[in-house]
Amino acid sequence: MRRKLAAGNWKMNGTGASLAEIEALAEAHPTPRSEVLICPPATLIAQMAWEAKGGPVMVGGQDCHAKASGAHTGDIAAGMLKDAGASHVILGHSERRADHGETDADVRAKSEAAIGAGLIAVICVGETEAQRDEGDTLKVIGTQLAGSVPDAATAANTVIAYEPVWAIGTGRTPTLDQIAEVHDFIRAELAKRFADADGIRLLYGGSVKPSNAAEIFATSNVDGALVGGASLKAADFGAIIAALDAA
Numbered sequence: 001m002r003r004k005l006a007a008g009n010w011k012m013n014g015t016g017a018s019l020a021e022i023e024a025l026a027e028a029h030p031t032p033r034s035e036v037l038i039c040p041p042a043t044l045i046a047q048m049a050w051e052a053k054g055g056p057v058m059v060g061g062q063d064c065h066a067k068a069s070g071a072h073t074g075d076i077a078a079g080m081l082k083d084a085g086a087s088h089v090i091l092g093h094s095e096r097r098a099d100h101g102e103t104d105a106d107v108r109a110k111s112e113a114a115i116g117a118g119l120i121a122v123i124c125v126g127e128t129e130a131q132r133d134e135g136d137t138l139k140v141i142g143t144q145l146a147g148s149v150p151d152a153a154t155a156a157n158t159v160i161a162y163e164p165v166w167a168i169g170t171g172r173t174p175t176l177d178q179i180a181e182v183h184d185f186i187r188a189e190l191a192k193r194f195a196d197a198d199g200i201r202l203l204y205g206g207s208v209k210p211s212n213a214a215e216i217f218a219t220s221n222v223d224g225a226l227v228g229g230a231s232l233k234a235a236d237f238g239a240i241i242a243a244l245d246a247a
């Protein structure tokens with residue numbers, strides 16, 4: 001059985017005052033059936049991890065460098081995230097791929113570093129609207145998986161997030177059939193490479209909110225969500241956790 005995972009990606013949002021949201025979340029959901037992960041900006045990881053210790057909320061990073069240390073101004077190594085109290089790191093988010101030109105090879109190298117440092121890599125894939133309109137969705141996802149997911153991936157150290165670029169922050173979501181098609185495809189692709197592919201969690205991301213969470217969580221091969229905007233408020237993210245617990 002794959003343990004469900006509700007993951008929040010705060011992106012470039014949040015200051016010290018936002019830590020109150022985690023407190024509220026942990027109070028409202030002290031013993032969720034699902035795993036709960038929040039990936040705040042790097043500035044909040046250490047303090048959030050400290051405050052979340054012993055509670056239901058795990059803390060993750062949003063990116064890491066592929067190298068363990070060195071002359072890379074502004075970057076953060078996987079081992080540093082681990083040292084700060086992170087358990088996971090999001091890698092290859094479409095905003096990193098678009099804003100920083102990250103390639104599949106970059107994402108694979110970062111994922112290897114993350115796994116090597118003892119973090120769980122949450123590797124993101126997803127097509128643009130133009131790619132979907134061209135009928136290239138599965139081809140694009142297949143290429144991203146082949147290039148981004150390292151050979152060292154296992155069910156214990158890797159989570160895959162399917163995030164259609166056109167669904168991120170837009171309020172638009174694919175149909176449930178479209179989500180199922182991609183998630184079933186990802187499962188089948190992973191099975192070609194990994195003996196324990198059946199245990200790798202697959203998250204859907206892109207405009208997940210309390211009102212659509214339950215139907216998405218009832219969809220084939222959806223083991224949870226990677227949530228942006230709706231993860232910023234404890235009430236909204238709590239409702240998504242409750243929907244996942246009930247799925």
Ligand code: 13P
Nearest residue numbers: 009168169206207228229
């Ligand atoms: P939204 O939930 O705001 O659409 O963002 C999704 C996302 O990019 C999570 O990584």
